[in-house]
Amino acid sequence: MSGEAGRSEKGVVSMKTLLKGGTVVTESGPKRANVLVDGEKIAGVGRLLSGGERTVDVSGCLLFPGFIDAHTHFDLDVAGTTTADNFETGSRAALRGGTTTVIDFACPNKGESLQHGLDLWHAKAGGHTWCDYGFHMTIDDWNDSIRAELPNMFAAGISSFKMYLTYPAMMIGDRDIYLALKRLKALGGIAGFHCENAGVIDGMIAERKAAGELGVCSHPRTRPQYLEAEAVARLLRIAQAADCPVIIVHLTNHEALEEVRRARARGQTVYVETCPQYLLLDENRYFSEDYSQAARYVCAPPLRNRAEQKFLWEGLKKGEIQTISTDHCSFTLAQKDMGREDFTKIPGGLPGVETRGELIYSAGVAQHRINLTTMGKVLSENPARLYGLYPRKGTLRPGSDADIVVYDPGASHVIRAADCVANVDYNPYEGFVTCGGIRQVWLRGRLAVENGRVLGTPEGQYMVRGKSAL
Ligand code: DUC
Ligand code: ZN
Numbered sequence: 001m002s003g004e005a006g007r008s009e010k011g012v013v014s015m016k017t018l019l020k021g022g023t024v025v026t027e028s029g030p031k032r033a034n035v036l037v038d039g040e041k042i043a044g045v046g047r048l049l050s051g052g053e054r055t056v057d058v059s060g061c062l063l064f065p066g067f068i069d070a071h072t073h074f075d076l077d078v079a080g081t082t083t084a085d086n087f088e089t090g091s092r093a094a095l096r097g098g099t100t101t102v103i104d105f106a107c108p109n110k111g112e113s114l115q116h117g118l119d120l121w122h123a124k125a126g127g128h129t130w131c132d133y134g135f136h137m138t139i140d141d142w143n144d145s146i147r148a149e150l151p152n153m154f155a156a157g158i159s160s161f162k163m164y165l166t167y168p169a170m171m172i173g174d175r176d177i178y179l180a181l182k183r184l185k186a187l188g189g190i191a192g193f194h195c196e197n198a199g200v201i202d203g204m205i206a207e208r209k210a211a212g213e214l215g216v217c218s219h220p221r222t223r224p225q226y227l228e229a230e231a232v233a234r235l236l237r238i239a240q241a242a243d244c245p246v247i248i249v250h251l252t253n254h255e256a257l258e259e260v261r262r263a264r265a266r267g268q269t270v271y272v273e274t275c276p277q278y279l280l281l282d283e284n285r286y287f288s289e290d291y292s293q294a295a296r297y298v299c300a301p302p303l304r305n306r307a308e309q310k311f312l313w314e315g316l317k318k319g320e321i322q323t324i325s326t327d328h329c330s331f332t333l334a335q336k337d338m339g340r341e342d343f344t345k346i347p348g349g350l351p352g353v354e355t356r357g358e359l360i361y362s363a364g365v366a367q368h369r370i371n372l373t374t375m376g377k378v379l380s381e382n383p384a385r386l387y388g389l390y391p392r393k394g395t396l397r398p399g400s401d402a403d404i405v406v407y408d409p410g411a412s413h414v415i416r417a418a419d420c421v422a423n424v425d426y427n428p429y430e431g432f433v434t435c436g437g438i439r440q441v442w443l444r445g446r447l448a449v450e451n452g453r454v455l456g457t458p459e460g461q462y463m464v465r466g467k468s469a470l
Contacts, residue, residue, distance in 0.1 A: 016043065017445070018052030019404065021059030024396055025376040035063060037402040040444035044398055058406050061439060064376055065396050066100025066403025067357050068383040070136075071192075071249060071273060071325030074104050075124045079347040081338065084330045084424045088458065090353060091130040093422035094328075096454050098357035098438050099131060100403035101393055101463060103383075105162055106135040110169070114139075114149045118156060122462070129460035131443060132403075134387070136160045136192065140169070142176035150187055157464030159388045161191040162249070165231045166198040166300070174238055181242035190386070190468045192247040192273070195231035195256070196223060196301055205344055216294035219343045220283045220302040228301050229255035236263040236270060245269035245468075247386070250327050252278045252301045254311035257320065271386055271470065273323040274312050276359045277350055281428060282306040295336040296426050298346040299327070313369040322382045322470065324360060326352035330424040351424045355415055357405060358434045366409075366435035388466035402445040411437035421454065 019035040024045060036044040036052055074090040076083045085093065087104075094102050104125070108117025114137055121135050137158050139146065153161075161184060163177055164170040172180070177193075184191055204222040208214070232248055236259060239246045251257060251272050260270050277297075283304055285297040297303055315321040329349025339346030360379060364370040370378075384394020392401050412434055413419075417427035441449035448455055 015054060016052040018050065018055045019058045019063065019406070020055050021057055022061045022063045022406065024063045025372050027377070027381055027395060028373070030062070030372050035396060035404065037442070037445045040402060042396055042398055042400050042402050045396055060408065060410060062372065062407040062409060063396060064098070064405040064407060065380040065394055065400070066405060066441070066443065067098045067379040068101045068103070068389065068393060069094060069099045069325050069328065069353055069356065070103040070323060070383040070387055071275070071327045072102045072104045072353055073327070073329040073349065076107060076329065078329065078349065079338070079345065081331065081335050081347050083349070084332045084335065085328065085351070085422055087125040087133070088128040089421070089423035090328060090330070091133065091458070091460055092454055093354035093420065095131045095441055095443065096421055096449050096452065097354040098405040098441050099353060100441065100443050101132040101134070101389065102353070103134045103136055103160070103387055105138055107138045108140070110141050114146060114153055118153070118158070125462070128458045130448070130454065130458045131460045132463050133460050134158070134389070134463040134465050136162050138162045138170065139180050139191070140164065140172055142172060142180050147183055150183060150189070154187060154189065157462070159189055159465050159467050161189060162194070163191055164194045165235060166194060166196040166201065168198070171198055174234070177235070177238050178242050181239060181244040181246070185242060185244040188467045190245055190247060192249040193235050194250070195228055195235055195248060197227040197231045200227055214342045216286050216291065216298065216339070216343050216346070219298050219346070220286050223300060223302050225253040225255055225301070225304055225308070228252060229259055232256045233259040236260070236268060239263070240266070240268055245271070247271040247273060249273045250275050250278070250301060251321065252304050253308045257311060257315055260320070271323070272315070272321045273325050274316070274321050275325060275327050276352055276356050277303060277428060279309055279312050279324070280359060280363050282309070291340055292333055292336065295339055295346050296333060297350065297428060298336070298339070298343070298348050299329070299350050300348045313364065316364070316374060316378060317370050322378065322386065324356065324378045325383070326356050328353035330422060332425050350428050351422050352428070354420050354422050355427070355429055357407070358437060359429060359432070361407065362432070362435040382470060385470040386468050388468055389463060390469060402442055404442040405438060406440035407436055408439045409436040411439070413437055419452070
């Protein structure tokens, strides 16, 4: 790399950089093109494009728009403990994995205002987040004051919300979901839903406890996929009543997807997210004799039967599933130890923000389950559109932020926790051999990661998001 700095109109020192010789993953397919970056923005994309004070040779590499992870939980209190990754460590891991924007869930406690939750999340993230970031707002209560706060949330750049059909601390009833959705519809907002049947799960847990079956293998057995499908079906009927589009987050299985198809067939707008853990891992992980080996995979919904993975990949290929996010919610093995005597005390969640891009390329594109265009859509373009960031994010075109993942398809490495920067002492994909690897990550025109090294300081900016437009 070589070059000299120039001065932009605003007097800010900027340098034009040409990323030369790569293949750009565009919305209509991969195209050989050079990318000219000017300051924080993309200035041009084209085959014959030249110029720039410095040239970076990216021949043989794929250039993706920076990945967006629309489902992270950093610095969240769960089950009497706090996630191992805060915004500092989590966003650093995200950036290393090609994710240039995360959307985390601001989470006021029941009885607190949305504004309180938002202030708290700004305090957690501000000044030490490595990638750009936004927040969804959790609605875990519905009353006149929360209703009255919603316009302020939009003004603060929050256009998407989250509701839970499970977890007593956060779940919200059918009436409140219905009323909240009607209000969101009027305001042009959208909501994602965690769909599992809380009541029946509670009953099943009580049965297991009474039988003394307190091991990790009771976790998947008390959260079967048909209870996820039931909750998806119920939520979609409530959405039908409210006439409001909705997002099903972390969908894991074909029975739940079938309910989405039914709703779409009757004319509803439904978006679906899945996660790498449901595409690559399966429930056998819970049946290890070694507590620690099993407990590290506890998340909700749980990992499913291996046969489900095929349905999810097909759903992605057909465009039935629009996004892959991680639900990154990391706990150390010591934290996972909290459930040695009782599986319900294991804090639920997996790390994933650092490995998503390489896993989806390796298990998806390289195995011909999805193509490059679909990978670009589900990791970047679709979340940008769905969550009101497009075209600033989610595309490599003139005027967009110069968030670029330079992916070398010829590289390969073994995923090891010891090599990762997330603040957690295991990796769910330990030993996985990647096809290809991330060579560079550019964040708003700045080289932020090179060959696994995160460069510079935390310069992530809060993203004021517009309305959903997928
Ligand atoms: N599932 C988890 O496993 N952890 C955090 C939240 C969630 O939905
Ligand atoms: Zn989550």
